[in-house]
Amino acid sequence: MSNEQQSIKLSLLLTGNELMSGDIVDSNSAMLAEALSPFGCTIYYKATVGDDLALLEQEIARIAGFSDVLVVNGGLGPTVDDLTAQALANVMRVDLLEHPQAMADLEQWCKSKNIAFNAANKKQAILPDGVGLVPNATGSAVGFSAEINGCTVYCTPGVPSELKTMFSEEILPRLPLDSNAKVKRQRYRVFGMGESGIQERVFKSGLKLPKELELGFRASLPMLELKLQANHEQDYALLEHFSEQVEQLFGAHIVTDDNRSIAHVVKDLLLAQSKRVTFAESCTGGLISSMLTELDGASGVFDAGFVTYSNEMKQKMLGVEEATLIAHGAVSQAVVEQMLSGALDRSGADLGVAVSGIAGPQGGTTDKPVGTVWVAWGSKSEIKAHCFYFPVDRKRFQILVAALGFDLLRRELMQVNEEAAYFKERSLKNKN
Amino acid sequence: MSNEQQSIKLSLLLTGNELMSGDIVDSNSAMLAEALSPFGCTIYYKATVGDDLALLEQEIARIAGFSDVLVVNGGLGPTVDDLTAQALANVMRVDLLEHPQAMADLEQWCKSKNIAFNAANKKQAILPDGVGLVPNATGSAVGFSAEINGCTVYCTPGVPSELKTMFSEEILPRLPLDSNAKVKRQRYRVFGMGESGIQERVFKSGLKLPKELELGFRASLPMLELKLQANHEQDYALLEHFSEQVEQLFGAHIVTDDNRSIAHVVKDLLLAQSKRVTFAESCTGGLISSMLTELDGASGVFDAGFVTYSNEMKQKMLGVEEATLIAHGAVSQAVVEQMLSGALDRSGADLGVAVSGIAGPQGGTTDKPVGTVWVAWGSKSEIKAHCFYFPVDRKRFQILVAALGFDLLRRELMQVNEEAAYFKERSLKNKN
Numbered sequence: 001m002s003n004e005q006q007s008i009k010l011s012l013l014l015t016g017n018e019l020m021s022g023d024i025v026d027s028n029s030a031m032l033a034e035a036l037s038p039f040g041c042t043i044y045y046k047a048t049v050g051d052d053l054a055l056l057e058q059e060i061a062r063i064a065g066f067s068d069v070l071v072v073n074g075g076l077g078p079t080v081d082d083l084t085a086q087a088l089a090n091v092m093r094v095d096l097l098e099h100p101q102a103m104a105d106l107e108q109w110c111k112s113k114n115i116a117f118n119a120a121n122k123k124q125a126i127l128p129d130g131v132g133l134v135p136n137a138t139g140s141a142v143g144f145s146a147e148i149n150g151c152t153v154y155c156t157p158g159v160p161s162e163l164k165t166m167f168s169e170e171i172l173p174r175l176p177l178d179s180n181a182k183v184k185r186q187r188y189r190v191f192g193m194g195e196s197g198i199q200e201r202v203f204k205s206g207l208k209l210p211k212e213l214e215l216g217f218r219a220s221l222p223m224l225e226l227k228l229q230a231n232h233e234q235d236y237a238l239l240e241h242f243s244e245q246v247e248q249l250f251g252a253h254i255v256t257d258d259n260r261s262i263a264h265v266v267k268d269l270l271l272a273q274s275k276r277v278t279f280a281e282s283c284t285g286g287l288i289s290s291m292l293t294e295l296d297g298a299s300g301v302f303d304a305g306f307v308t309y310s311n312e313m314k315q316k317m318l319g320v321e322e323a324t325l326i327a328h329g330a331v332s333q334a335v336v337e338q339m340l341s342g343a344l345d346r347s348g349a350d351l352g353v354a355v356s357g358i359a360g361p362q363g364g365t366t367d368k369p370v371g372t373v374w375v376a377w378g379s380k381s382e383i384k385a386h387c388f389y390f391p392v393d394r395k396r397f398q399i400l401v402a403a404l405g406f407d408l409l410r411r412e413l414m415q416v417n418e419e420a421a422y423f424k425e426r427s428l429k430n431k432n
Numbered sequence: 433m434s435n436e437q438q439s440i441k442l443s444l445l446l447t448g449n450e451l452m453s454g455d456i457v458d459s460n461s462a463m464l465a466e467a468l469s470p471f472g473c474t475i476y477y478k479a480t481v482g483d484d485l486a487l488l489e490q491e492i493a494r495i496a497g498f499s500d501v502l503v504v505n506g507g508l509g510p511t512v513d514d515l516t517a518q519a520l521a522n523v524m525r526v527d528l529l530e531h532p533q534a535m536a537d538l539e540q541w542c543k544s545k546n547i548a549f550n551a552a553n554k555k556q557a558i559l560p561d562g563v564g565l566v567p568n569a570t571g572s573a574v575g576f577s578a579e580i581n582g583c584t585v586y587c588t589p590g591v592p593s594e595l596k597t598m599f600s601e602e603i604l605p606r607l608p609l610d611s612n613a614k615v616k617r618q619r620y621r622v623f624g625m626g627e628s629g630i631q632e633r634v635f636k637s638g639l640k641l642p643k644e645l646e647l648g649f650r651a652s653l654p655m656l657e658l659k660l661q662a663n664h665e666q667d668y669a670l671l672e673h674f675s676e677q678v679e680q681l682f683g684a685h686i687v688t689d690d691n692r693s694i695a696h697v698v699k700d701l702l703l704a705q706s707k708r709v710t711f712a713e714s715c716t717g718g719l720i721s722s723m724l725t726e727l728d729g730a731s732g733v734f735d736a737g738f739v740t741y742s743n744e745m746k747q748k749m750l751g752v753e754e755a756t757l758i759a760h761g762a763v764s765q766a767v768v769e770q771m772l773s774g775a776l777d778r779s780g781a782d783l784g785v786a787v788s789g790i791a792g793p794q795g796g797t798t799d800k801p802v803g804t805v806w807v808a809w810g811s812k813s814e815i816k817a818h819c820f821y822f823p824v825d826r827k828r829f830q831i832l833v834a835a836l837g838f839d840l841l842r843r844e845l846m847q848v849n850e851e852a853a854y855f856k857e858r859s860l861k862n863k864n
Contacts, residue, residue, distance in 0.1 A: 017474070017648065018648075018650050019461075019478075020465060020474045020475040020476070020478070021465055021469060021474045021475075022461070022462040022463070022464070022465025022466035022467075022468075022469060023462075023465075023650055024462065024650065025457065025458070025459050025461075025462045026457070026458060026461070026462075027457050029451075029454070029457075029458070029480075030454040030455075030456065030457045030458075031454070032454070033452060033453050033454025033455075034454035035454075036454075037453060037454060042449070042452045042453045042482065043452040043453075043482075044452070044482075045479070045480075045481060045487070046451075046452070046479065046480040046481075047477070047478065047479045047480075048461075048477075048478040048479075048480075049477060049478075050474065050475075050476075055477070077627065078627060078628045078631070079627060079631060079649060081648065112823070113823060114821065114823070114858075115626070115628070115857075116628070116629070116632065118628060118632050119635075120627075120628040120631045120632060120635075121628050138825075159651070161825075161828075216455060218455055218456070227455075279718075279739075281718075284722070284725070285721055285722050285724070285725020285726070285730065285734075285737070286713075286718035286719065286720070286721030286722035286725060286737050286739065287718065287722040287725075287726070288718070289717055289718030289721075289722075289739045290716070290717050290718035290719040290721075290722050290830075292717070293716070293717020293718060293719075293739070293741065293830075294717070294719070294826070294830060296792075296793055296794070296826060297794075298717065298741070299741060299742065302717075302741050303741050303742035303744065303745045304739060304740055304741060304742065304745035304748075304749060305717070305718050305739030305741075306738070306739070306749075307711075307718065307721045307725070307736060307737030307738070307739065308736055309725065309730070309731060309734050309735050309736060309737075310731070310735035310736065312735065313735045313736035313779065316736075316778065317736060317738075317749075317778070346748065346749070347745065360728075361728055362728070362729075394726070394728060395726060398722075398725075398726060
């Protein structure tokens with residue numbers, strides 16, 4: 001008797017001219033694949049077509065012919081180029097009819113959102129005769145399903161947030177997936193090391209991954225996701241053993257083993273320790289504050305942020321001394337320390353981060369090239385500062401510096417003694 | 433004699449397990465589509481399969497059957513799961529042979545990069561008998577092409593940077609593209625109207641789009657992109673005529689006809705008028721400031737932003753009166769007006785925006801449900817305020833409110849008299 005179960009053949013059919021013209025990058029496929037992966041199910045086949053009724057119709061029929069499940073994505077909106085319902089009706093050889101339940105749901109949705117219930121919106125409730133509804137908790141597009149020659153076809157919205165909720169809450173539970181999934185994964189989010197740096201560290205440690213386990217990487221800017229995977233139940237013990245070894249090898253470079261952002265991890269640490277935080281930002285211009293405040297419950301740990309872009313405002317808002325600015329320049333140890341000190345005083349926070357750097361593309365000098373940033377972090381009783389160097393484009397620079405601020409706080413809150421690898425790898429010789 | 437030229441049918445076949453497991457998002461398709469679009473060519477059909485020889489073989493034969501050109505992407509690497517050469521050989525019914533030129537190039541490449549020229553690498557030069565080489569300027573994967581039943585098949589590397597160079601430098605010049613591209617597009621980015629609202633306005637106006645023009649929409653949160661397209665040169669005058677009509681119909685709702693963000697448009701207006709701006713943010717928590725400062729040259733228009741999340745910091749940083757907070761609550765007209773006034777005083781900016789709202793999911797009341805936001809905007813001489821209502825999730829709420837702040841400034845800077853549609857559609861009865 002085999003331990004393995006044949007996985008279902010699940011295929012995808014994406015539709016939309018915007019997918020064929022290069023106007024958007026398809027992220028929905030990866031999202032669905034990720035939702036399926038805990039069940040050891042990968043996508044079997046995927047096709048993408050424009051807003052072309054004949055082609056859409058042909059592909060629904062063809063792919064349904066060799067798949068157990070077909071997820072059609074896109075083409076459910078209110079406009080004339082949304083053709084999925086018509087294509088499915090043609091394949092099923094049924095009429096398009098007003099679906100009373102869908103129409104009632106849609107009217108209710110429009111009402112709740114204060115949106116006009118007009119002809120364009122109503123089109124979304126005109127569906128192939130006989131389909132079942134698939135509720136959409138987050139949008140107006142009506143999802144529906146039908147059986148075609150033994151294949152279950154789900155028609156889903158192209159908007160990623162709507163698809164995500166509909167797929168995980170409505171479709172996934174209906175799929176004949178193996179609930180004793182055989183694939184098991186351990187994921188880690190690492191900050192401050194690249195793929196080659198991680199591989200180098202694994203190699204140098206002498207850690208030999210057995211062939212039963214797979215090691216994978218995925219960029220999840222500003223972090224890197226590291227994945228260890230066992231494909232068979234008999235390898236779970238191996239997975240556990242090597243996960244421990246990986247945890248030891250990377251130590252505090254591992255930010256989390258779940259899906260939280262680095263700001264979220266810091267928010268949780270602050271909450272647990274009943275501490276409050278503040279930020280004084282020059283080159284990140286509000287990004288650090290916004291990464292924290294995008295999280296539900298940020299008010300539990302945060303009162304104020306200071307975006308001091310000009311030198312004058314560093315003085316007025318944070319009490320940085322003019323003499324210090326003149327002597328050392330805005331991108332200097334003395335200035336970030338005074339910025340942090342001022343922010344801690346004014347906000348009454350326990351901890352904080354201050355950053356001042358050169359995001360570019362203009363503003364670099366020989367001593368302080370574009371990519372240079374001074375960061376101060378800590379509390380009134382101990383303010384630390386360091387100069388880092390991220391010679392990347394402006395946007396990436398801001399994201400990395402913001403994440404670095406959170407990582408320094410995280411290490412402080414966790415009382416990590418070991419120095420992060422980026423102190424060595426990302427330092428610019430201190431020239432203030 | 434027809435003016436029309438049939439565009440070539442160019443299809444894509446992507447291969448790789450990583451595309452089916454969700455480990456990577458496919459950005460190659462959009463990159464190819466973008467390279468093709470100046471020639472009026474969109475991708476006709478796209479399929480994606482895992483590392484499955486039989487499926488790959490079947491799809492090459494099938495898609496070549498209805499395409500003029502088939503670009504196969506991925507599966508050219510040195511490992512055993514790189515199957516493209518074998519699949520193509522099977523379809524062509526020829527053997528795999530060592531290709532002398534490819535082998536020589538590869539040896540040279542390995543030498544120049546100080547990489548071992550081992551069996552794994554050599555595998556990349558073992559190609560179907562009779563194919564032509566397609567040089568790879570940036571990597572070791574060997575590109576090649578063959579004719580199958582009148583379809584030209586190009587096999588290309590999956591690494592985005594290698595594909596990009598190979599496609600633009602080697603493949604594009606060989607394609608039978610119309611160098612006098614016939615497609616012409618006019619794009620508009622609109623803020624404050626949804627897809628159905630736009631269609632409704634078009635419908636009510638009596639504007640009848642001729643069948644020669646295509647109207648398309650694309651979400652580009654926080655804006656909506658509206659596209660008018662003529663597919664033939666003889667329709668360019670029509671396109672121009674209807675573009676003007678669309679511009680009249682939507683007026684100042686059109687933020688831009690290029691790729692700029694709404695913050696970028698405001699930055700350019702501020703620069704042109706030599707004005708400086710400031711932001712006082714509660715519910716957006718720094719997002720407004722960061723949307724401006726992510727732009728190169730923000731320092732030309734911006735000195736300071738105030739992230740006042742708590743009531744106490746609204747008092748300390750901006751001078752909001754305690755009595756006002758007690759009488760009206762933080763989400764009120766009086767408070768946002770005082771926030772803005774304080775921010776203008778302290779920063780010395782000419783213009784500003786202040787926001788205070790309930791991003792949720794907690795914190796709503798009957799009078800002020802989640803999604804309520806008070807916005808103040810303007811200058812010291814005239815501060816305006818209005819209460820809006822965006823009952824959407826926290827992240828979307830913050831993005832919409834931030835963009836709304838920029839849009840109100842934009843209308844102020846452009847001295848638009850006509851009231852934006854969102855004043856009617858997104859207002860909550862004023863209860864402060």
